[in-house]
Amino acid sequence: xxxxxxxxxxxxxxxxxxxxxxxxxxxxxxxxxxxxxxxxxxxxxxxxxxxxxxxxxxxxxxxxxxxxxxxxxxxxxxxxxxxxxxxxxxxxxxxxxxxxxxxxxxxxxxxxxxxxxxxxxxxxxxxxxxxxxxxxxxxxxxxxxxxxxxxxxxxxxxxxxxxxxxxxxxxxxxxxxxxxxxxxxxxxxxxxxxxxxxxxxxxxxxxxxxxxxxxxxxxxxxxxxxxxxxxxxxxxxxxxxxxxxxxxxxxxxxxxxxxxxxxxxxxxxxxxxxxxxxxxxxxxxxxxxxxxxxxxxxxx
Amino acid sequence: xxxxxxxxxxxxxxxxxxxxxxxxxxxxxxxxxxxxxxxxxxxxxxxxxxxxxxxxxxxxxxxxxxxxxxxxxxxxxxxxxxxxxxxxxxxxxxxxxxxxxxxxxxxxxxxxxxxxxxxxxxxxxxxxxxxxxxxxxxxxxxxxxxxxxxxxxxxxxxxxxxxxxxxxxxxxxxxxxxxxxxxxxxxxxxxxxxxxxxxxxxxxxxxxxxxxxxxxxxxxxxxxxxxxxxxxxxxxxxxxxxxxxxxxxxxxxxxxxxxxxxxxxxxxxxxxxxxxxxxxxxxxxxxxxxxxxxxxxxxx
Numbered sequence: 001x002x003x004x005x006x007x008x009x010x011x012x013x014x015x016x017x018x019x020x021x022x023x024x025x026x027x028x029x030x031x032x033x034x035x036x037x038x039x040x041x042x043x044x045x046x047x048x049x050x051x052x053x054x055x056x057x058x059x060x061x062x063x064x065x066x067x068x069x070x071x072x073x074x075x076x077x078x079x080x081x082x083x084x085x086x087x088x089x090x091x092x093x094x095x096x097x098x099x100x101x102x103x104x105x106x107x108x109x110x111x112x113x114x115x116x117x118x119x120x121x122x123x124x125x126x127x128x129x130x131x132x133x134x135x136x137x138x139x140x141x142x143x144x145x146x147x148x149x150x151x152x153x154x155x156x157x158x159x160x161x162x163x164x165x166x167x168x169x170x171x172x173x174x175x176x177x178x179x180x181x182x183x184x185x186x187x188x189x190x191x192x193x194x195x196x197x198x199x200x201x202x203x204x205x206x207x208x209x210x211x212x213x214x215x216x217x218x219x220x221x222x223x224x225x226x227x228x229x230x231x232x233x234x235x236x237x238x239x240x241x242x243x244x245x246x247x248x249x250x251x252x253x254x255x256x257x258x259x260x261x262x263x264x265x266x267x268x269x270x271x272x273x274x275x276x277x278x279x280x281x282x283x284x285x286x287x288x289x290x291x292x293x294x295x296x297x298x299x300x
Numbered sequence: 301x302x303x304x305x306x307x308x309x310x311x312x313x314x315x316x317x318x319x320x321x322x323x324x325x326x327x328x329x330x331x332x333x334x335x336x337x338x339x340x341x342x343x344x345x346x347x348x349x350x351x352x353x354x355x356x357x358x359x360x361x362x363x364x365x366x367x368x369x370x371x372x373x374x375x376x377x378x379x380x381x382x383x384x385x386x387x388x389x390x391x392x393x394x395x396x397x398x399x400x401x402x403x404x405x406x407x408x409x410x411x412x413x414x415x416x417x418x419x420x421x422x423x424x425x426x427x428x429x430x431x432x433x434x435x436x437x438x439x440x441x442x443x444x445x446x447x448x449x450x451x452x453x454x455x456x457x458x459x460x461x462x463x464x465x466x467x468x469x470x471x472x473x474x475x476x477x478x479x480x481x482x483x484x485x486x487x488x489x490x491x492x493x494x495x496x497x498x499x500x501x502x503x504x505x506x507x508x509x510x511x512x513x514x515x516x517x518x519x520x521x522x523x524x525x526x527x528x529x530x531x532x533x534x535x536x537x538x539x540x541x542x543x544x545x546x547x548x549x550x551x552x553x554x555x556x557x558x559x560x561x562x563x564x565x566x567x568x569x570x571x572x573x574x575x576x577x578x579x580x581x582x583x584x585x586x587x588x589x590x591x592x593x594x595x596x597x598x599x600x
């Protein structure tokens with residue numbers, strides 16, 4: 001039913017119900033049905049200290065879940081930068097179609113706030129040990145293994161002992177100069193196109209946009225090389241970037257993410273790889289990592 | 301160098317040149333370097349009869365390359381619809397983030413122009429025989445094989461004998477109702493997010509956007525279910541949809557696509573899977589099909 005209009009859908013469903021009469025056929029579940037039916041135990045609240053709230057001057061809000069278990073020093077830097085109000089006066093200055101939207105101070109000499117590690121380690125992978133991974137169950141072109149750990153899409157190599165957060169739609173990473181630079185966290189980007197996984201293990205991934213990605217994905221594309229805006233007048237001003245835990249209690253947004261070790265997620269994953277609901281004729285029998293977005297929802 | 305700003309890049313390159321002195325190191329090529337250096341013989345002009353030119357009323361132009369070798373009846377329909385000016389008065393009426401932008405007449409009872417097959421066959425796959433496929437060289441989660449045929453990304457099953465055009469960023473498909481409906485071609489969508497390959501072999505893919513995808517990807521997202529715009533006032537008017545061959549000679553846009561059987565494309569593909577230029581520390585050693593966009597360029 002993905003490609004038909006609501007009114008026609010309603011009429012078709014009504015017609016189907018009439019045909020079926022008193023003995024309704026078993027409804028074929030969609031991945032969204034699984035999400036809607038998941039018990040409270042299948043959800044985990046995201047700590048307010050791991051939510052970065054970016055308010056654009058135009059009123060749009062973008063919320064990023066940070067991943068301290070994967071890039072602890074970079075994430076600590078991002079929290080220190082937010083707490084030091086480093087990004088006051090920052091902008092979105094680069095938007096490249098099918099790639100990334102990038103923000104920060106762009107070549108500023110503004111000093112780092114206290115608590116910022118100027119040269120973090122290259123947190124591009126972490127030890128696979130200690131992660132409880134739900135395997136994807138399909139081959140991954142980028143690594144021997146792929147799956148989900150504590151709500152995050154990961155690729156891994158058990159033999160070599162590493163795992164990494166992958167570049168999927170919405171993933172947030174740290175801009176850096178050429179190696180050995182690893183980036184501080186002052187310049188961040190969000191993926192707004194097909195997952196550019198060639199960047200995996202080459203850059204620090206620090207989280208993912210969990211709300212408001214459209215405030216970035218709909219921005220005009222920059223016309224300079226790599227999607228940089230040509231004129232400063234095109235830069236999109238950022239009003240503030242704060243950590244949710246630092247906002248007044250009544251103003252804190254709150255979210256929960258599906259537990260990727262839950263039975264609900266296992267069923268969701270299975271259906272993402274095997275769509276057999278009304279619209280689908282041929283289930284794929286497989287799925288790629290970035291095509292299984294871990295469900296996230298806002299809490300009241 | 302993807303994440304650094306132009307000025308800093310220039311300074312770094314200048315510094316590197318100074319360090320290297322009179323014996324410059326061998327430059328590590330990027331995929332774009334291969335495209336820039338490809339000889340004329342590596343390019344094929346796209347026939348003007350296979351270019352669909354959509355002009356939005358706001359001045360934006362979107363150009364679609366049609367794929368008659370994969371969905372001949374649907375593509376013939378699209379040409380007949382354009383030639384019959386069926387889409388005069390059409391709109392973009394649905395934009396779903398990380399999924400599709402969809403356009404057409406949306407529930408109109410407007411009669412089909414002459415030459416339109418009202419119920420095309422399900423052109424969701426074609427025979428793999430007759431296609432010269434350059435293999436991707438990496439595993440594909442959706443099919444036993446994946447690669448490139450005559451400029452198109454394809455998945456295939458040699459044993460079962462089928463191949464299909466895949467849903468990658470920019471792919472254009474035909475909206476349809478529930479099966480057995482196959483869609484006529486009157487309602488079309490373009491992918492504006494991570495390739496939704498679960499749709500492969502479930503819907504007719506008829507081409508891909510080769511220019512102006514940003515005119516669709518930057519549109520506001522619809523707030524109704526599946527990204528439909530809530531109010532007709534939000535619909536984005538289309539001024540005209542024409543086939544390039546029908547435009548006056550001086551007004552025809554012209555494009556060429558890299559020959560996916562060429563040595564240049566083989567090198568491009570290899571580098572897409574193994575980035576080892578300045579920015580990259582760890583080449584992936586693999587790549588997914590949709591992350592290898594076949595190069596296309598405008599002809600003067």
